[in-house]
Amino acid sequence: MVSVLTVCPYCGTGCQIVVNDEGTEERVIGYSRSPVNEGKLCIKGYSGLSYNFSRDRLKYPMINRDGEFVRVSWKEALDETADRLLEIINEYGPDSIAFQASAKCTNEENYLMQKIARLVGTNNVDHCARSCHSPTALGLITTLGAGAATGSIESLAAARTYFVIGSNTTEQHPIIGTKLVTERKKGKNLVVADPRKTQLAELATIHLQFNPGTDIALLNSMMYVILEEHLEDEKFISDRTEGFQEFRKAIDKHSPEITEGITGIRPEELRRAARLIARDRPTSILYAMGITQHIHGTENVMSVSNLALLTGNIGVRGSGIFPLRGQNNVQGSSDMGVLSEWYPGYVPVDSPKVERFEKLWNKRLPRNKGLALSEMFDAAAEGRVKAIYVMGENPLVTEASVSDVETAIHNLKLFVVQDIFMTLTAGEADIVLPASTSLEKEGTFTNTERRIQKVNPVYPSPGEAKPDWWILNEIGKRISGIKGYESPRDIFEEIRQAIPGYAGATYDNIYPIGKQWPINEENPAGTEILHTKTFPLGRAKFVPVVYAPPAESVDEKYDMIMTTGRNYFHYHSGTMSRRADILERESPEPYVEINAVDAKRLGIRNSQAVTVESRHGTIRTKARITEKVPPGIVFVPFHYDESRVNRLVGKQVDKLSKIPEFKVVAVRVFA
């Protein structure tokens, strides 16, 4: 029997777990000394780890020969992958290949992948943060200078008011959600802005059930009220910000009486909410995909930032902006620079600071922006990209407009997938490389509050599966001339040199409870609250943003708005959670949530099979009649590969961050 302290492999909360292993019968407990979860876990932590022992695990490298996967040796798989990549680079240049990293992999692995990509000469390296928090990185770097949560999970308890917009926190970040539930029960204020009636919305002081995609109208109206009633924090604005006057002008057009027609929120409700947020401080503002997955995602984020700045809710315990990260390592993978416009530590690819990496890696590096995740498949369809190397991602389920992804993959000369399961995406690969899970390897994850936490192996890998860093290391040696790393620790030592915010972290000092970046000479113990005295930009920026409608709107034919997302029991494309028996039992099949009013109008009964059709595609799924969604809006989770909702999502992206609009799709539903 062994007990290992490690990090839950699911959401970005980063709960620390102790796994007691005896053979394959694991017992999981929350680590009671963890400042993140204080010993608590959600159902995914308790009952979600059995995917690790699934018989579906990939155990051997395989190459697709004439339509059939054939087991090969590691040497053959690695050599062939490397040879074919090099051939393509030699013939078409380095920008003809693209890498997709993963927010489910460790910092070390993501760092290694982007390093390999850049050493071979391309910035075509990106990952799923593109589809979740790329607007956060860009938006908050623009306004504050750092694209991360400004406070800690622990500090949330110090707030008097919570403003939750576009986050179903109790289902998606359950342990953070429970902190809000507990504080609300103690009498704190909770304002929830969400088109759906979530558990938090039910508990809220005020639930603003606004129309999807109208976030800026809503937020600007709140700020209109705050200015109109002189509730802004004048001292904070004059001491610590810039751009206020210009911002103020943009707000003038957004009185709640005007925006009511857009958001659907009654002015008096909105006024009450705005007063709570501005008056009963400190206020913590939490958001997730409801803010980011829009064609105005980056502007939405900046609007949230404007609200925090206007009310002086930043830099003090209990205040702050909390972008809740969807996957265990979204923060870390973004920090590592697996984003096509940033080198590690958010150094823009076209900035002179790239020299820092040229020195560190001893090579001239590409300075052009690479392809974003949402652009890679288009480039493949057009023939500009010839090879894609995917690590731990399942774009055939998770990308917008998945039918185009299918076409694009078929147009590639080489498609390599490194994964723990034969996913829908891996099934299309030329070469499949079997990887270890995070319960089988060492490394670090950085959670949603910037806490760098140690990941430790509990179990041996099945068959010949290898940790992702090992596989990348072998590929890197063959194609990028790296000399190779001995261990994840070895890679982490280099990360400390590459990213100033990580400089002070070591495998020893982040164990057992992790440290929050920046951790360096000035902050040797890490940093719980950001921006207490000054911003990385010096002064924070107000950025005027004006409401514009989402890309899609209803018409006579497509008369309802669909939003997509996760449910409590599943995670991402379901490759892990759907192989955890209790989780799959709880939510075994795809569905569409629809209000009783709509169901009646359309003659649809509960559990009836229905078609959901958008301008881009069609799926069949089951109707679930619920009061959680209001009339006119339907919700479909994206976990199910047997009914891929991303067939329905179009390709419109935020022009700034290139995130697709997963949250507003015009559809019609019929039996």
Place this chain on the structure above:
Amino acid sequence: MNYILSKEEMERVFAAISVDFESYGAVEKEGEVVFDRVHSLAEVSENRSRYAPKEFLIRRNENVLYLEEQQRKAVFGIKSCDLKGFYLMDKQVLNRDPFYTERRNKTLFVNFVCNAPCEGGFCSSFGGPVLDEFDIQVLREGNNYHVMASDKYDKYFSGYRNDDGSYFSDFNRKFNTEMPPLEVDGLENRIKWNSPIWKEFASRCISCGACNYSCPTCYCFDLYDDGDERKREWDSCILSGFTSSSAGNIRSGLDERLRQRFYHKFVYFKKSKDEFLCTGCNRCVEDCPVGIDIKEVITHDYSLE
């Protein structure tokens, strides 16, 4: 029989037991008390373990198509509240569930009686901390160990100094004044089906299952086929898939499922087995992320509802 032993003598008993059994004990790891193999009594922590070690008898997940012969195991340092859980489970599953029964018969529990009340615990309400039923019950006093041994395991203490057991009863009396028992008598008749507390609990609950997984008395499992194996896995009655029938879970509301959990513990089990299915360990309260407190179910004034 009752005994009093020195530290060295207890180590000798440990060694003798370890000849016949594989020895496990509560040990500290990164500040968390967990169970692991131990090779001396000195390794065993007196602190309460982070969890009730019920996997010694009911595995979290196992194939039920084969029952392998089990190792004989001795578990040192289990606390009375957690051990009491097994005696309650016995009433339901012993000699019915072959897996449980095989392990139960081959496992020796050496329970350490807590020297002081723990925060939030209420074992005194359910017959703790000195138990009437045990294998070997130990209460340390300075460098000496007071021991109560059941007939089955009395042989390990032959030749050691006998004791009249009054230390245990005096200690228990004192403990009960420090942790006054809650009023549990008649709870099975007092509790109300239509009490608003079920809905209030449901408004907070996120269905994490912690109350079940942490409970030393919860024994329910899910059964499913997995390739050529038929597995059972710890289940949670808070989940909607629990005891699902073709019409779904007959308790469709979370409030109904929460009520079922408490009714099982305080009404149905009491009426059928004449015991409450709770040991007062407080683990479900400690692990609950939203502060649902089982003590509230016991102390709530139902008379006005």
